[in-house]
Amino acid sequence: MKIKSFSYIKHNLIKYEFFKYLDFFLPVVIIFSSLKxxxxxCFFIFYFPYIFxxxxxxxxxxxxxxxQQFLVLIYFLSLIISVxxxxxxxxDIRVAIFFIPLIITFISVYFKNIFDFNNYEFYKKxxxxxxxxxxxxxxxxxxLVNIFSLFYFGxxxxxxxNIWMGSSGAxxxxxxxxxxxxxxxxxxxxxxxxNYFLVFLxxxxxxxxxxxxxGIVYIVTFTIFVSxxxxxxxxxxxxxxxxxxxxxxxxxxxxxxxxxxxxxxxxKVVRSNERNIIYDTRNLFQPSDNRSNELxxxxxxxxxxxxxxxxxxxxxxSSRITINSNxxxxxxxxxxxxxxxxxxxxxIVALILDTGILGSLFLFTLVALNIINxxxxxxxxxxxxxxxxxxxxxxxxxxxxxxLVNIAYVLFMLPDGITYFKNNNLNSRNSS
Numbered sequence: 001m002k003i004k005s006f007s008y009i010k011h012n013l014i015k016y017e018f019f020k021y022l023d024f025f026l027p028v029v030i031i032f033s034s035l036k037x038x039x040x041x042c043f044f045i046f047y048f049p050y051i052f053x054x055x056x057x058x059x060x061x062x063x064x065x066x067x068q069q070f071l072v073l074i075y076f077l078s079l080i081i082s083v084x085x086x087x088x089x090x091x092d093i094r095v096a097i098f099f100i101p102l103i104i105t106f107i108s109v110y111f112k113n114i115f116d117f118n119n120y121e122f123y124k125k126x127x128x129x130x131x132x133x134x135x136x137x138x139x140x141x142x143x144l145v146n147i148f149s150l151f152y153f154g155x156x157x158x159x160x161x162n163i164w165m166g167s168s169g170a171x172x173x174x175x176x177x178x179x180x181x182x183x184x185x186x187x188x189x190x191x192x193x194x195n196y197f198l199v200f201l202x203x204x205x206x207x208x209x210x211x212x213x214x215g216i217v218y219i220v221t222f223t224i225f226v227s228x229x230x231x232x233x234x235x236x237x238x239x240x241x242x243x244x245x246x247x248x249x250x251x252x253x254x255x256x257x258x259x260x261x262x263x264x265x266x267x268k269v270v271r272s273n274e275r276n277i278i279y280d281t282r283n284l285f286q287p288s289d290n291r292s293n294e295l296x297x298x299x300x301x302x303x304x305x306x307x308x309x310x311x312x313x314x315x316x317x318s319s320r321i322t323i324n325s326n327x328x329x330x331x332x333x334x335x336x337x338x339x340x341x342x343x344x345x346x347x348i349v350a351l352i353l354d355t356g357i358l359g360s361l362f363l364f365t366l367v368a369l370n371i372i373n374x375x376x377x378x379x380x381x382x383x384x385x386x387x388x389x390x391x392x393x394x395x396x397x398x399x400x401x402x403x404l405v406n407i408a409y410v411l412f413m414l415p416d417g418i419t420y421f422k423n424n425n426l427n428s429r430n431s432s
Contacts, residue, residue: 024123025050025112026418027134031141033173033408034165041165041405042098044105051108058108061115068369068415069114075362076107079316082355086315092337095317102405109407110417128180131418135177136199139206142170146209156210167212168401172409174218175390176418177203182225182386190230192241204246205253213284214400217393219250220281225386232382250277291346291400297323298349305353306331313356320344322353347398367395369415387419 021027025047035043051058062073080103087096116123123130142164149159160166177199185196200222207215223246230239254275301319302310304327314322314330322330324340345353352360374387394412403409411417 020122021126021130021133024116024120024130025054025109026116027130027137029109030131030134030173030176030408031137033138033406034142034170036163036165040098042102044102044407047105047108048101051105051112054108054112057115057119058111061111061118062107065111065114066416068373069111071369072110072366072414072416073107075366076103076110078359078362079103079355082313082316082359084315085312086318086354089315089333090318090321090335090337092321095315099316102407106407106410110411110414113411113418114416128183131176132180132184135173135180138173139177139203143202143206143209146206165403165406166401167210168214168397169403169406169409171207171210171212171214171218172394172397172401172403172406174203174215175394175412176408178218178222179387179390179412179419182222183383185226186229186383189233190226190235190238190242192238192245197242197245200246201249204249205256208250208253208257214393214397216277216280216284219246219277221386221389221393225382225389228382232380247277251275294345294349295399298345298353302353304330305356309356311356311358313352313354313359316354317350319350319353344402346400347402347404350402351398351404363413366415367391367413370413370417370419373415374419391419 029044029047032043034041037043065073080100083096083099083103087093117127118124145159145164146156149156149163153159157167164170181196181199185191185194188194188196191197203215204219207219223243227239227243230236230242298319301323305314309330313319320342321335321337321340323343323345325335329335344350351363355363371388371391374391375384377384377387391413394409397403397409408418412419
């Protein structure tokens with residue numbers, strides 16, 4: 001029997017639309033955005049052959065960039081300078097070796113996405129579906145990693161040391177999922193007999209599996225906005241069923257996880273069948289971790305900085321060393337990274353200490369431009385506020401972890417990044 005050629009197989013596979021999605025750069029980046037190799041989020045190194053072959057398209061997109069896109073380019077280039085300065089400041093060349101290729105990847109994915117959107121009608125027409133497909137694939141991958149860890153280590157967390165980002169960073173991708181899910185689901189008037197609702201229920205289970213407080217924030221936010229839209233559309237019966245199933249699935253998922261841990265692992269869980277999302281939401285802002293202490297520690301260290309370093313920081317990824325140094329060594333402008341133990345901090349503290357007032361304000365300005373872009377879209381107010389909430393949660397993720405090595409996370413914050421909806425008709429059809 002004649003063996004089918006690869007081109008023949010591919011030709012038949014792309015009859016299924018979602019296989020075409022993988023012909024583009026962004027969905028692949030999203031799917032593998034939290035994958036670690038030997039404990040480092042460095043899967044981006046495998047993108048470089050593709051970046052090289054697509055360099056002309058990327059360069060053309062840069063040449064045709066508008067003012068906001070040019071500002072994003074300038075920001076990334078300033079980060080490269082900050083990386084070099086940080087590598088010099090703490091005498092650690094590894095900072096430059098890791099982060100310069102990562103930032104080049106940031107630039108490449110950002111401008112390649114804009115090029116694809118402007119030059120491929122299929123990509124533009126199916127942009128929301130592509131983001132949705134990639135986000136769902138990402139969480140499916142994440143779930144498989146959790147399941148493997150659960151059976152191999154007896155918990156879902158230990159594998160995060162080497163294979164996957166921690167939950168605070170990994171669940172920051174939820175904004176991409178809900179950003180696309182919300183818009184696509186609205187196009188069918190939030191019909192409960194759809195894969196969108198099923199994905200939401202599986203997401204609830206996934207959040208409880210990882211005990212992610214960030215995931216709960218996304219669940220509550222999404223539920224509120226979908227409920228508001230159902231009220232506006234006068235779908236009251238659908239709203240009642242939606243809330244009943246969603247709220248009960250939270251408790252049921254908690255009970256399932258509790259039973260599994262109690263019967264098959266050494267971890268014992270009590271009263272898991274009594275949990276509900278209302279109670280858990282009230283406890284979200286009573287954390288027992290030391291993040292508030294980190295903010296205070298970072299503020300005190302910032303006060304010790306010389307004026308120049310207050311303005312420009314001590315260089316990218318240097319604060320993990322400088323946070324433990326004394327003011328005299330900071331004034332010298334050079335610290336050996338072997339002198340002090342490494343102390344990893346949440347993103348906002350590291351950002352301010354590494355890039356200073358100027359670098360932080362630059363990023364905050366870009367996030368503000370992204371928010372303004374969303375508010376300027378031709379859409380109803382509720383949907384605009386939902387877009388704003390997704391961007392805001394992503395920004396607030398800087399206060400709970402370090403997601404700045406996650407490509408999809410960073411691009412979602414930036415104007416004309418993943419939320420690239422200018423001059424197109426991607427908004428929901430319902431504007432009532």
